[in-house]
Amino acid sequence: MDVGAGRSLTSVLKDAVTRSNMLTARWAATIGDGEPTVLSGAGVWPLLAYLASAAEGAERAELEQALGMPAAPAVEAATELLDLLRSATGTHAALGLWVHRVLRLHDEWLQTVPADTVEVLAGGDVFDAWVRKHTEGLLDGVSMPLDPDTLLVLAMVLTVRTRWEKPFLDGTQGIADGPWAQRQFAWLHRWTEDRDRLAVYETEHGQVTVLSVDGVADITVDLVLGEADVPAGTVLAAGITAPDAGGPRRLGSQLTDADAPGLRLESNDARTAPVLIASVPRFTVSRGHDLLADGELFGLLAVARPDRQRLPRMSDTALAVGAARQELTASFTAEGFEAAAATRFDIMLGGGLPDQWRDDVAVEFDRPFGFVVRHRPSGLVLLAGWVTEPDPPLPVREFSRGDDDDF
Structure with a gap:
């Protein structure tokens, strides 16, 4: 794969x-x-x-x-x-x-x-x-x-x-009942002939409705809705596991009744191809x-x-x-x-403060200093120099590990 x-x-x-x-x-x-x-x-x-x-x-x-x-x-x-x-x-x-x-x-x-x-x-x-x-x-x-x-x-x-492969339309929508009753939110709407972007899964905690929204990259966002009386954690966990669990499911093209969370039926002209109408809130x-x-x-x-x-x-x-x-x-x-x-x-x-301490030698070249480059087998000095202006800080995340034994 x-x-x-x-x-x-x-x-x-x-x-x-x-x-x-x-x-x-x-x-x-x-x-x-x-x-x-x-x-x-x-x-x-x-x-x-x-x-x-x-x-x-x-x-x-x-x-x-x-x-x-x-x-x-x-x-x-x-x-x-x-x-x-x-x-x-x-x-x-x-x-x-x-x-x-x-x-x-x-x-x-x-x-x-x-x-x-x-x-x-x-x-x-x-x-x-x-x-x-x-x-x-x-x-x-x-x-x-x-x-x-x-x-x-x-x-x-x-x-x-x-x-998104197909963008939504922005809008505003009020909610008639439920926990968001009498409130208005930024709402998104989209229509597609690919009705199987919708699936209803049968789980041990009731039905879970999943709308899959594909992006142009290798990303799909599943929007998950469970039964009204099922705890949020149970619904979300089912949304993670159900698509790969191999359990009973119905795809959007197989749905004929509004008998699962979030579903409703809308009557439209039978001379046109059936579509899936998706309405979801915009969120951060x-x-x-x-x-x-x-x-x-x-x-x-x-x-x-x-x-x-x-x-x-x-x-x-x-x-x-x-x-x-x-x-x-x-x-x-x-x-x-x-x-x-x-x-x-x-x-x-960890382990609290040590019972015994040791003194480690540390050196820091915090003022102008020299350097000498030698050919180790012969002792020949190849070049030497003096540093008065070190390099500016590296951009974030561009430090080199090198061969420092301290790491």
Whole structure:
């Protein structure tokens, strides 16, 4: 199966998609009815894989439970999933790793992370600038201050952008009854002869109506409506799982009665081809999530306890997850759809303060300095120089990993 940009859906990538979707569905099932929300399991799953590869014992097992697979194959799957999101038409993804200069990481773990992601941790402003760059301004950062004790930040950004194959018409519509009764909203209307863009799925929690809206890129947005008395989380989770579950369904061309959520019948001239009339509200939804508040869902309960070393395969320094948050926004308009998600894990010192301290030698060339280039076998000085004006700062995300042993 081709998934865009000449890529095929390998067994590893197929597993990653399945497990990430399962996490998204479990997360969706937890949402309440009272507030709008948007969430992305695909923006969390790869980060959990990299964390799992750094953990051992109970911490590793808990993260593997959330991932749905062992840590070792999960890292490979996460890397393939990131590659897919980077190369697919309509999506963009970036992984970032910021490391405090005093923290030494194990090479074996660091080599699991793409080399072009590593930077020196130098304050939260750098991270927010990275988010703004990779979301093209859709997000301004993550609303979580950077704790001074943070030694490492692991983050991911995901964006989705597409224009509809057939745009909607903008309008205004009032609602007669239901929770939006006596209110008016910006409304979108479209007619299509492809009535099978609509499907009704039979689920254990009643019928779920799904309208699929295709973009010109490799993106489809499914709009999901359930029975009026079914909780929002149950409906959303069904909208994620039902299309691939193989259960009973009726397509739009098979519907003859208004017997499912959101359906109605309209009488029109029989001499013309039947059409599907779609009317949906224009919307923008933004939300932030404290991932540690749902630590059991994401496998973060044990790894977030700071009483001892939780990530021994990452560093000899005792580390634990100190904070984790996802920030998102999504907009559905007459012309298309765009969304962005930024997820950040802050790794802090674990195990309390050390009983003993050591003094490490550090050097910083913070004034004009010289350099000498030698042919090592012979000792011949090839050239020498003096630096009075270092280079200006690199643009955000263009730092080079190089061969620095500290990373």
